Amino acid sequence: MTFKDLQLNAKILKAVSEQNYSTPTPIQEKTIPLVLDGIDVIGCAQTGTGKTAAFALPILERLFNLADAKKGEKQIKALIVTPTRELTIQIEENFKMYSTYTNLRTASVYGGISIEPQIELLKKGVDILIATPGRLLDLHKRDILNLDYIQTLVLDEADMMLDMGFIDDVKKIARLCPPKKQTLLFSATMPPKIDALANELLTEPEKVSVSVLSSAAKTISQELYMVPKPQKIELCLHLLRNDLRGNMIIFRRTKFGVDKLEETLLKNKYKVDTIHGDKTQVARTKALNKFKNNDVNILIATDVAARGIDIPDLDIVINFDLPNIPEAYVHRIGRTGRAGKEGRALSFCSADEKTYVKEIQQLLGKLIPIEENHPYPLDPAAKPEVHKKQGSKYKKGRKSVGSKAKKKRWY
């Protein structure tokens, strides 16, 4: 299938071809025709699958075809609600790229920076608005926003919005839009609360899914390093010196952990920057740009700060700390192996994190191979029930998490 087969107009096709997208990704193939038909969609897909274009392209196509858009009347007709500022900026960039040859105007609003320029921007009129929930509601309260013309509402990374406590805000936003509209909900995972939200907000939705580790993520090789907690830093330095090349994100659970690791890596002359919630928006954007421009090749981040950010040529993800929410693992490793590229995901597991590995493996429905060839092994007796990289047999006489997971269909 080609983008042309998806009935997009020549102006959008031109912008798409300038992005060097040759064929639509699976989520795009499935989603674009539904959105063009005005159908509500529940999209189960993580970042890296091409999900932004899956909703952005048909939204642009529909707006492009509206007579009033052609006349240049600016009312917000598509609203995309996302959990983080980074994601908001990224989606805005995508919309702007794809609409280069149209007269559709896109803007974004998010917290952490002054509201005044955003008010000015909105007063000029936009067709497509991308927003984080808090700032959006703030602007609405100030009577700056008119949501009466919304035709399509997109809730992106809905599970993340749930995790961050935004669900009531999201429901409020949906109620502020006209009852007759198209609603698209995208989520990397589908916990029951997201199902319930979809039931409440969507009308006869079609479900589209790209399984968590299919397409983009198939190309990610996953490795588990069993290591005593105090030696994780040594292991990290050892791997950086001897094995790892390219751009990488190192995830830590806490802001404190991020800062501590940054200090050590800087002392060892690595080019590093960090993003976490305590940094100002300006500092986070600066760090991200340095990373994107290859001024630094190591970014250390917490989950919330890094969720959804798109770095096309990321080679490696290191889970320095394992996340206590298994879905976060999927989000983290989804930063690499994009668009068919090969990626590596290395996870450091200390004795107290073994339960996290079990939960992650259950979510994946498979075992993560252990990499034993490193100088800082955990006591062999302390290994979790995991799949060894060499010799693909599960340990006998133990209850294997993997075999249990295999019986269950997770996605």
Ligand code: AMP
């Ligand atoms: P997303 O999942 O929307 O964050 O997209 C992940 C990355 O894939 C982005 O860098 C997009 O520019 C890129 N991308 C989206 N669609 C395609 C496509 N059809 N072919 C190649 N790359 C794509």
